[in-house]
Amino acid sequence: MEGAKVIAKDLGFFLTHSSTKSNDGEKYPRIYLHFHRGYKNNTYVPDPDKKGRSNTKSLKDGCRFRVRLVGLPEEKTWMIDGVKDNHNPGQFCGFHNHALELYPEGHTQRNAFTNEELKDMKEMEWARVAPRKMMQTINQNYGTHHNKRQFYNMTANIRIERLSGMTPSDWTLHHAREMGYCIGYKRDDDRHLTHLFLAHPESVRMLSAWYHVILIDSTYKTNKYKRPLVEVIGVTPVKRNFNIGFAMMEGETTDSYVWLLRELQNMLGDRIPNAILTDKEGGLVAAIPQVFTKSAHLLCIWHIKRNIEAKMMDLGIPQEVARGVVHGSWKKVMEATTPHAMIEEWENFKNGFWGRNSKLIEYLDRECLEHKEKWACAYTNNIFHIGNTSTNRVESAHSTLKAWLNTSTGGVDTLFLSWHASIGGQVIEIRKELETCRTKTFKGAYGPPYGVIRGSVSLYALELMFVEGKKTPSECDCVIGRTHGLPCSCRINSFKGAGDHFQITHLAPFWSTLDYANPHDARRFEDNDANDLQIFHDLVAEVCRRGPSAVRAAKVALMSQLYPEEEGLREPRVSTKAKGRPPKRENARDPSWHEHAAARQGRRSTRRKTSTSDVTGLY
Numbered sequence: 001m002e003g004a005k006v007i008a009k010d011l012g013f014f015l016t017h018s019s020t021k022s023n024d025g026e027k028y029p030r031i032y033l034h035f036h037r038g039y040k041n042n043t044y045v046p047d048p049d050k051k052g053r054s055n056t057k058s059l060k061d062g063c064r065f066r067v068r069l070v071g072l073p074e075e076k077t078w079m080i081d082g083v084k085d086n087h088n089p090g091q092f093c094g095f096h097n098h099a100l101e102l103y104p105e106g107h108t109q110r111n112a113f114t115n116e117e118l119k120d121m122k123e124m125e126w127a128r129v130a131p132r133k134m135m136q137t138i139n140q141n142y143g144t145h146h147n148k149r150q151f152y153n154m155t156a157n158i159r160i161e162r163l164s165g166m167t168p169s170d171w172t173l174h175h176a177r178e179m180g181y182c183i184g185y186k187r188d189d190d191r192h193l194t195h196l197f198l199a200h201p202e203s204v205r206m207l208s209a210w211y212h213v214i215l216i217d218s219t220y221k222t223n224k225y226k227r228p229l230v231e232v233i234g235v236t237p238v239k240r241n242f243n244i245g246f247a248m249m250e251g252e253t254t255d256s257y258v259w260l261l262r263e264l265q266n267m268l269g270d271r272i273p274n275a276i277l278t279d280k281e282g283g284l285v286a287a288i289p290q291v292f293t294k295s296a297h298l299l300c301i302w303h304i305k306r307n308i309e310a311k312m313m314d315l316g317i318p319q320e321v322a323r324g325v326v327h328g329s330w331k332k333v334m335e336a337t338t339p340h341a342m343i344e345e346w347e348n349f350k351n352g353f354w355g356r357n358s359k360l361i362e363y364l365d366r367e368c369l370e371h372k373e374k375w376a377c378a379y380t381n382n383i384f385h386i387g388n389t390s391t392n393r394v395e396s397a398h399s400t401l402k403a404w405l406n407t408s409t410g411g412v413d414t415l416f417l418s419w420h421a422s423i424g425g426q427v428i429e430i431r432k433e434l435e436t437c438r439t440k441t442f443k444g445a446y447g448p449p450y451g452v453i454r455g456s457v458s459l460y461a462l463e464l465m466f467v468e469g470k471k472t473p474s475e476c477d478c479v480i481g482r483t484h485g486l487p488c489s490c491r492i493n494s495f496k497g498a499g500d501h502f503q504i505t506h507l508a509p510f511w512s513t514l515d516y517a518n519p520h521d522a523r524r525f526e527d528n529d530a531n532d533l534q535i536f537h538d539l540v541a542e543v544c545r546r547g548p549s550a551v552r553a554a555k556v557a558l559m560s561q562l563y564p565e566e567e568g569l570r571e572p573r574v575s576t577k578a579k580g581r582p583p584k585r586e587n588a589r590d591p592s593w594h595e596h597a598a599a600r601q602g603r604r605s606t607r608r609k610t611s612t613s614d615v616t617g618l619y
Contacts, residue, residue, distance in 0.1 A: 001031055001069060004080060009110065012100030018066070031069040032083065035096065038063040066093040105145045113154060117142055121151075125158050128421045130406040159413070168411040169193045169569040176416060177563070182245070184263040185569075193572045195256065197263045198416065199245030200423045203234075204267055206242045206430075209519035210234050211271045212510050213386050214244065214264075216278050217394035218252060221408040222401070223415050226575040228252050230260060231401070233394050235386055237458035237511050238433035241393045242426060246401075246419055248412065248572070257287035265291055269532070274384040279303045279391055280371075296383045299374040301334065302390040311363050325354065330364075335377050337477060342378040381479045384508070411571065434458075434514050442466070449495035449502045453512075456504055461486060461511040468492060485510060 001017065008015045015033040022029035037059045066083040082092035104110045113121070117138055124134050131151040139146055163171050176183055182204050184197035199207075215233040222229045228251065232244040244264070249256040277298045278284050288297045305326045312322035329349050336342035346369070354360055373379040380389065402408075404418040441454040445462055454462070461484075468480055469492040476489035485508025487495070495502060504512045513519045543554045 001033070004033060004067065004069060012102075013065075013096065014107070014110070015067070022071075028073070029071040031071075031078075033067050033069070035063045035065040037061050037098070038065060061098050063097050064093045065096050105147055108150065111144065111146045111150060113146065113150070114142070117144070117146075118154070121154060122158055125155055126417070128404050128406060128418050131155050163413065167569060168413040168571055169196075172196075172413045172416045173569065179420070182267055184247075184259075184266075186259065187569055190570065191568060192570045193412065194250045195247065195259055196412065196572075197245055197247040197260060198419070199267060200243070200420070200427075202427045203242060203244050203423065206236070206516050207234055207244050207267055208269075208271070209513045209516035210236055210242070210510065211268055212274045212384060213388050214273045214276050215388065215391055215394045216276065216284060217391045217398070218281065218284075219398040219402075222405060222410075223248065224409040224411060224574065225572040227572060229401075229415070230257075231394055231397050232260075232264060233397050235388060235393070236430055236433075237460060237513060238430065238437060239458075239460045240426075240430050240433060241397060242430060243397060243419075243423055248415065250572075251575070252281060252283045254283045254286045257284045258290055261287055261291035275388070277385070277388055277391060296380075296385075297374055298380060298383070298385060298389065299371060300389070300391040301375050302392060304334075304368060304375055305330075307367070308364070312360060315357065315359055329354070334375070337377060337381060337479070339378045342372070342376055380483075382482050384483060384485055386484055386510070434516075437514055448499050449492065452501040453504055453507065456514070457507055457511045458514065461507060465492060469496070484508070 005015050014036040016036040018032040018034045020029070020031050038061070064085060064087075068081050068083050070079045070081050072079055082094050085091045085093045101107060101110070120138060120141075121134055124137070129137075132148060134155075135146060135148055135151045138144065138151075166174065173183060173185065176198055180201035182197075182199035182201070184195075185193060186195040188194050211234070213235045215235075216230060217233075218228040218230045220226070220228060225248075227248050230247045230249060232246070234242045234244045236242055245267070247260045247263070249260065273292065273295045275296045275298050276288055276292060277300065278288070279300045280303065285297070288295070308326050308330065309319065309322045312325065313319055329345075329352065333342060333345045333349055336345050349355070350361060368375075375389070400422055401418060404422045405414070406418075407414065410418075437458045438455055441459065442462055444466065445451070445454040450462060450465070464480065464484060465486055468486065468489045471489035473490055473493065478488040478490070480486050481488045481491075487502065487506060509519075540554075543550050
C-alpha cells in the first residue's frame with residue numbers, strides 16, 4: 001500500500017486508504033485506495049439541493065479515481081488492479097477529472113513533517129522561536145517547502161501534547177514548582193485562576209542581595225485573558241536589570257496590588273527596599289504605603305513630563321512649545337536641589353508667561369506639586385535610588401518579554417515559558433558582568449585612592465567615581481553620597497591629595513556585592529530567618545496538639561500552597577473591562593495620553609499656526 005502511495009505521489013496526486021476486504025467469499029484479499037480529493041464510497045452521489053455555507057472551501061472535486069491492491073498468496077506479493085465504475089458500466093475508475101499537482105507547497109500530504117523535523121520543531125518551540133522563524137530554519141536545513149499554516153498548526157499541536165490533558169493553569173503551577181519557582185496565586189469559587197505571581201529561583205537569590213531599589217509597572221497585550229501583567233524589576237551593581245517576578249492580576253485595583261506587594265514582601269523577609277519606583281497608577285500608589293511603610297515611594301519623572309505635555313496640548317498649546325516648557329522652565333522646578341530653591345523656581349514659573357494660564361497652573365498644582373516629595377530632586381536627592389528616577393528599566397523589560405512571547409493571545413502556560421526563557425539569558429549576562437568586575441579594572445584604578453577596592457566593587461561604581469572626581473570643589477554638591485552611596489567629589493579629591501585608599505566600607509554594600517549568593521549583609525538577616533523557622537516549628541507543634549481536625553485543616557492549607565495543580569485550577573476568565581487593544585487593531589499598540597493629545601491637535605486644522613516669534617521667551 002505504501003508503495004502505491006509513493007508511485008502516486010511521484011505522479012502528482014495522493015491516494016488514501018478506503019477499505020480492506022478479505023473474508024467476503026472472494027479468493028484474494030483486497031485493499032481499496034481512492035484519490036484523496038474524491039469520495040470514499042464509489043456509489044456516493046452528492047445531493048445538489050443540499051448546500052452548505054457558500055464561503056467555505058473544500059478539497060472534494062468528485063474525482064472517482066480508485067485502485068485496488070490484490071493479494072496473491074501463492075506468489076507472496078500484491079498486484080495493482082483497476083476498479084469498475086458503478087455509474088458507468090464497462091468502465092474503470094482510472095481517470096482523473098482535474099489537473100495533477102503543480103506546486104507542492106499547496107499540498108499538506110507532500111509536505112508532511114518528518115520525525116527529525118518534528119524533533120527540531122519541539123526544541124525550537126520550547127525555546128520560544130516564532131513559527132515564521134521555524135519555517136525559515138526547517139525549510140532551509142531540510143530543503144523542504146512547508147508553508148506557514150503548517151508550522152502554526154503544528155505549534156498548536158505541540159502545545160496540546162505538552163499539556164498532556166492538564167489545564168494551562170495546572171500545567172504552569174506544576175512545572176513552576178518543579179523548577180523551584182516562588183509561587184503565589186488566588187482563585188475564585190469556581191476554581192478559575194484570578195491572580196498569579198511567579199519568581200525564578202535565581203531572581204529570589206538576586207533579590208536577597210540587591211533589594212535596595214525596586215521598580216514596578218504593568219503592561220497589557222500579553223495574554224488572551226486581557227489581564228494586566230505586572231513586572232517587578234530590581235537593579236544590579238553592574239548597571240543591569242534583573243526580573244524579580246511577574247504577576248497576572250484580575251485588575252489594577254488596590255486590593256490586587258496589595259496582594260502582589262504581600263507576595264513580594266514574603267520574598268524579601270525582613271529586608272526593606274530603600275526606594276520603590278512606579279508610575280502614578282492609582283491602585284499601586286495606594287497599595288505601597290499599606291505594605292512597605294518604611295520604603296520611599298518615587299514617581300517616574302518621564303511620565304510626569306509626558307503628562308504635562310499632553311495637558312498643555314489639550315489646552316491648545318502646540319506640541320513643540322509644550323516640550324520646550326517641560327524641558328525649560330519646568331525642568332528648573334524639577335531639578336532644584338533644595339526645597340527652598342524649588343519653591344523659588346515654582347514662583348518664577350507662575351509669575352512668568354504661563355502663570356496667565358490658570359488651568360495649567362491648577363493642573364500642575366494638583367497633579368504634580370501635591371506629590372513633589374516623590375519626584376522633585378529637592379527631596380529625592382536624599383534617597384538611595386542609585387540614579388533610578390524613571391520606570392524606563394521596566395518599560396525595557398516589557399519590550400524584552402513581548403519579544404519572547406511571539407503572540408499577545410497566548411495562555412498562562414505560554415506566558416510562563418516566555419518568562420522562563422527570558423530569565424535564562426538575563427542571568428548569564430549578569431554573571432558575566434559580575435565576573436568581569438572581579439577580573440578586570442580601569443587602568444586608572446591601580447593607584448590611590450582606588451587601588452584597594454579595585455576588583456572588589458563593580459566597574460560601574462568606579463566609573464561613577466571617576467566622573468565625580470573630575471568635579472571641582474565648588475561643583476561638589478555631595479548628592480552622589482546620598483543617592484548612590486559613593487564618595488562625593490570633595491572626599492575623592494581629599495583622598496587623592498593625601499594618597500590614601502578607599503576601603504570597601506567607604507562605599508554602600510550594594511556596590512561590593514559581586515557574589516549574590518553570599519551577600520555582605522546576609523548575616524544580618526540569618527537570625528530573623530532562624531526565628532521564622534522556629535515559629536513555624538512551634539505552629540506545627542500547636543496544630544498537632546489541637547487534634548486531628550486541626551491537622552487536616554492545616555494539611556489542606558499547606559497542600560494547596562505547595563501543590564496547587566492538584567486543585568484542578570481552571571484558566572482565568574477573559575476580562576471584559578480591560579485596557580489594551582481594540583478588536584480591529586490587532587497588531588497596533590495603544591497610544592499613550594500624550595500621543596492622543598498630539599493626534600487631536602494635529603486634527604485641529606483651523607487653529608492658527610504658531611510662528612517663531614510667538615514662542616520666543618516662553619520656555
